[in-house]
Amino acid sequence: MTATNPMESVPRGMKFRVLAADLRGQIIEGTLPIGGRLPTEQELAQFHGVGINTVRRAIDLLVEEGLVRRRQGSGTFVTAIPSEATLPRRFVGVLVPSTSYFYPRVIEGIERVLTTAGVRVVLSSSEYDPELEAEQLRHLVDDGVDGLLLVPNLHLVDDPAKHLDHLQNLPVPYILIERQYPNPAPDDTTPYVCTDHLGGSYAAVRHFVNLGHQRTGHLGRIRTGTADLVAEGFARAIQDFGLPTIAGAVERLEEWSGDELAAYARTCKDNGITAVFCLGDRDASTLIVHARRLGLNVPGDLAVIAYDDEVADLGEVPLTAVSPPKSEVGALAAELLLRRLEQGPATPIHQVKLQPRLVIRASCGATSATSATSATSATHGPAPSVP
Structure with missing residues (x-):
């Protein structure tokens, strides 16, 4: 032996x-x-x-x-000699903050690619808990996974960069999904696949402007993985398009209650806000309910665009929505990780952003079925094809 x-x-x-x-x-x-x-x-x-x-x-x-x-x-x-059919399969650990809302489609894209390649998926959820995230990550490594697809809880820690630094010591290759270093150095080599959330919110405001709206508000969130980028895209668009700053038009909370949404609807009516960009389909749908109770017609008096497109088409007034390419993000991250597993450390690092799609429905008053198509940009060369 x-x-x-x-x-x-x-x-x-x-x-x-x-x-x-x-x-x-x-x-x-x-x-x-x-x-x-x-x-x-x-x-x-x-x-x-x-x-x-x-x-x-x-x-x-x-x-x-x-x-x-x-x-x-x-x-x-x-008792037997290994055959091609009995040779061990690779294992990839997938660690997400939640297995509900936003991430099911990401997971579907991951599983579609890895299952086709004969790779087993070991799925874990951190439940939006940084300590549990660290524990689950240790378990995945100890269980001997060959690679990792990770969505760290950067929005819940005081120092996101430090939170990511420890990943450099992982014994297996990894790719971040919907996360990247804040203010990365020019030579940052952290691999990631993300949605361009900033670009998506910017596109929403541009659409409002194209429809003739000038007095635009943002009903947003704090302490979510996408909230800051979405708010940044909105603020940049307001500045670039020369739109006025309106008192009370931009409000961001960790959670929106029914009373708070009713109060925001009143702010819109009292201040002549004619368009609102909402982070989250459910908040957008509830805002519409309160706006209509105040006598505002949607979209005649108040146009609404939501960010997410999870349940945007199910309301009484179907929501125009910025739709992140969730399944494609998961599939591309899985494909890039497979490439690293097959080709080793010499594989070029990919840092990829996928542009979300603006899906036009009744809540903004436009009539076209869709607007804009998903586009891909990569900071380190062209992105590989997505199956």
């Missing part, structure tokens, strides 16, 4: 997979023939310099693959 992998250089969570690969290779080569007995767990642990638990996890993996069988009191024996 020979050890082909120096365990001292192997990350802790990967050791059992490396040991399993070594034993699997010996079975293929015939060093461990069918019917032959594996060394004892103690012998394997001593020879490879690992713990008994690592040895047991490696053997469990081979048992699951049907290559070996434990016999009580006799040892572990080889």
Whole structure:
């Protein structure tokens, strides 16, 4: 028996997979023939310099693959030679803040690409808790995933850059989804795939301007992953298009209650605001209800565009919406991670932004079915095709 992998250089969570690969290779080569007995767990642990638990996890993996069988009191024996069908599949860890709202479509895109490639997805959720995020990340690494697709909770920590710094020490390749370093250095090499949220909100205000609106408001959020970029895009558009600043027109809260939305609708009526850009379909739909109670016609007196397009088409007044390409973001991130797994560290780093689409419906008064198509821009060369 020979050890082909120096365990001292192997990350802790990967050791059992490396040991399993070594034993699997010996079975293929015939060093461990069918019917032959594996060394004892103690012998394997001593020879490879690992713990008994690592040895047991490696053997469990081979048992699951049907290559070996434990016999009580006799040892572990080889029962089959690995074939192409039984060779181990790669595992990719996916860590998102939530498995509901926004992220299901991202996850769908990830799973579509990875499943087609024969890669298993290990899905975890941090539930918008930075401490749980760190714990889940440790579990994924310890479980021996081959790569990671990550959505860190940067909006919930005091120092987002520091929060990301520790990722540089991960033992496996990773790609950020819908996140990137704040104010990155020109030579930043953090791989990511993001929606251009700033560009999406800018496009919404441009559409209002094209429809003749000048007095425009923003009903926004704070402490969400996209809120600051959406607000920044709105503010830049107001400045670039020379629109007036109106008292009370821009309001951002962590959560909007029904009473607060009613008060904002009153602000719109009292200040002659004729267009509102809302972060979130549900808040936009509720705002419309309150506006109509005040006698405002939507879209005649008040045009509304929502950001998200999760349930924008389901209301009594279907919402014009900025629609992030969620599935495409997930699929492209998965594709880029597969490329890194296949080609290794020499693979060029991709930093990709996908432009959201403006979907025109009744709430803004326009009549065309859609406006603008998704476009892709990459800061490090052209983006690969999305399946």
